[in-house]
Amino acid sequence: LTDCLRGRLDSENMTLTLAGVEQHLSVFAQAKRIVIVACGTSWHAGLVAEYMIETLCRIPVEVEYASEFRYRNPVIGPGDIILAISQSGETADTLVAIERAKEQGAFIFGVVNAVGSSIARLSHAGAYTHAGPEIGVASTKAFTAQLTVLAMMAMKIGKAKGTLAEAEYNRLLGELALIPEKVKTTLATHEAIKEVAKHYADARDFLFLGRGYNFPVALEGALKLKEISYIHAEGYPAAEMKHGPIALVDENLPVLFIATKDAYYEKIVSNIQEIKARKGKVIAVISEGDTLIRSMADHVMVVPEVDELLAPLISVLPTQLLSYYIGVERGLDVDKPRNLAKSVTV
Ligand code: F1P
Numbered sequence: 001l002t003d004c005l006r007g008r009l010d011s012e013n014m015t016l017t018l019a020g021v022e023q024h025l026s027v028f029a030q031a032k033r034i035v036i037v038a039c040g041t042s043w044h045a046g047l048v049a050e051y052m053i054e055t056l057c058r059i060p061v062e063v064e065y066a067s068e069f070r071y072r073n074p075v076i077g078p079g080d081i082i083l084a085i086s087q088s089g090e091t092a093d094t095l096v097a098i099e100r101a102k103e104q105g106a107f108i109f110g111v112v113n114a115v116g117s118s119i120a121r122l123s124h125a126g127a128y129t130h131a132g133p134e135i136g137v138a139s140t141k142a143f144t145a146q147l148t149v150l151a152m153m154a155m156k157i158g159k160a161k162g163t164l165a166e167a168e169y170n171r172l173l174g175e176l177a178l179i180p181e182k183v184k185t186t187l188a189t190h191e192a193i194k195e196v197a198k199h200y201a202d203a204r205d206f207l208f209l210g211r212g213y214n215f216p217v218a219l220e221g222a223l224k225l226k227e228i229s230y231i232h233a234e235g236y237p238a239a240e241m242k243h244g245p246i247a248l249v250d251e252n253l254p255v256l257f258i259a260t261k262d263a264y265y266e267k268i269v270s271n272i273q274e275i276k277a278r279k280g281k282v283i284a285v286i287s288e289g290d291t292l293i294r295s296m297a298d299h300v301m302v303v304p305e306v307d308e309l310l311a312p313l314i315s316v317l318p319t320q321l322l323s324y325y326i327g328v329e330r331g332l333d334v335d336k337p338r339n340l341a342k343s344v345t346v
Contacts, residue, residue: 001141002187004131005180008148020109020125021153027107028157031059032079035106037066037097041139041223042085045146047216048312049083052151055309056158066097078105085150086110087131087142088343089117098122111149113142127153136335138227140320143220144183147313151176175307179314182304186317189302190325193318196283196299197325203254206233207245207280208319210258211268217258217312221319228334229327238264238271251279256322257297258315261287262308272296285318 007013021028034053036046043065050061064074066084070093076082082101086094089112098108099122110123113131120126131145155172158164200206206225210218215237222235236245238257249255255275259268269292275282276296284297287305294300301318327334 001131001144002180002184004141004145005148005183008130008145008152009177009180014152017127017130017149018152018156020127021156024107024109024125025157025160028057028059028081029161030079031081031107033060033062034081034083035069035074035076035101036061036063036083036085037069037094037101038063038085039066039091039093041143041220042087042091042094042146044216044220044223045143045150046083046085047219048147048213049085049150049154051213052154052309053157056154056164057161058163059157059161064097065093066091067093070097070100074101076101076104076106080106082106082108084108084110084112084119084123085146086117086119087113087129087139087146089114089119090343091119095119095122111146111153113145136228137337137340138224138334140224143316144313147310148176148179151310151313172307172309175310179306179310182306182314183317186303186314187321189318190321193301193321194325196301197322197329199299200254200281200283200322201229201326201329203231203252203326205248205253206231207248207253207255208233208235208258209238209241209255209271210235210315211238211264212262213308213311214258214260214262214264214315217316217319218256220316221256221258221323224320224323225326227337227340228323229330229332230338231326238268241271241274246274246278249275249278249280251281254281254283256319257282257284257293258319259284259286259290259293260303260311260315261290261305262311269293269296283322285315
């Protein structure tokens with residue numbers, strides 16, 4: 001993953017990756033809205049992209065499950081950009097969704113990993129993530145690779161539209177360049193995460209909570225745990241907890257917070273207090289040097305500090321490793337989870 005990201009962020013490769021965006025900058029600049037269609041992990045990458053694009057480009061974004069979009073009768077037409085995200089490029093729901101949107105005059109842009117795949121061929125233009133094949137069935141490195149490309153796209157479009165100032169563009173570019181090293185640092189903490197996993201291998205349920213850019217990471221963490229350890233897990237925006245899920249909290253429920261340093265930090269701290277007051281077990285993904293949440297949580301997984309907009313690229317990694325080690329603790333084949341296919345082509 002580290003090498004793949006280094007490759008993506010090399011300036012010549014970045015130009016190549018963004019060639020499809022560059023050629024269609026006026027289409028993006030004039031878009032009425034962008035509708036993201038995807039499934040599973042790619043859908044979660046789409047949720048992060050929604051925040052990135054709305055922040056940097058001020059274009060309205062909707063994120064739809066392709067598996068719903070293809071069967072309903074959505075209002076789509078010229079002026080809409082359909083952004084299809086897929087690791088395999090062969091997911092049938094996403095493929096059919098873009099076929100429908102294409103018939104109705106939308107512009108289709110694919111962000112896919114597999115070169116020459118069906119979704120890539122059906123799109124008017126696109127950007128490849130070049131993450132290499134996933135070794136296991138569950139999508140992992142694809143998520144960070146997709147977010148890298150989606151961040152680069154949002155930055156490029158924002159700069160062209162004038163909604164992202166040159167100085168801020170350059171600052172974000174500098175932050176992106178640091179990501180491969182931060183991925184490496186985070187992956188090197190795997191032994192500590194393995195120890196955390198030992199405490200939770202017998203859990204029946206799990207709750208994942210995050211805010212802002214880290215909310216989709218909570219969803220993705222919960223999906224990964226379901227996929228490879230078969231533990232029931234739910235992801236929620238932390239602020240929604242009081243609207244229902246809090247009723248689940250007792251001493252048997254592990255609650256995993258994505259609690260890196262960002263604008264929501266104080267609010268996440270009070271969410272953690274609410275869980276502790278109900279005797280829930282707290283695991284937290286925290287930024288390096290955070291002594292406050294470290295002192296409150298039962299277990300922590302530490303990541304380097306990252307700009308808020310790019311935080312999901314890093315904060316997802318400990319949740320993937322935790323799911324992996326919990327699956328291994330439970331004696332499961334984490335590369336081939338039951339009932340799951342590498343690409344869902346029906
Ligand atoms: C979408 C997806 C994956 C998931 C599993 C089934 O695939 O839902 O996210 O981990 O492999 O398919 P794709 O469209 O991104 O290839």
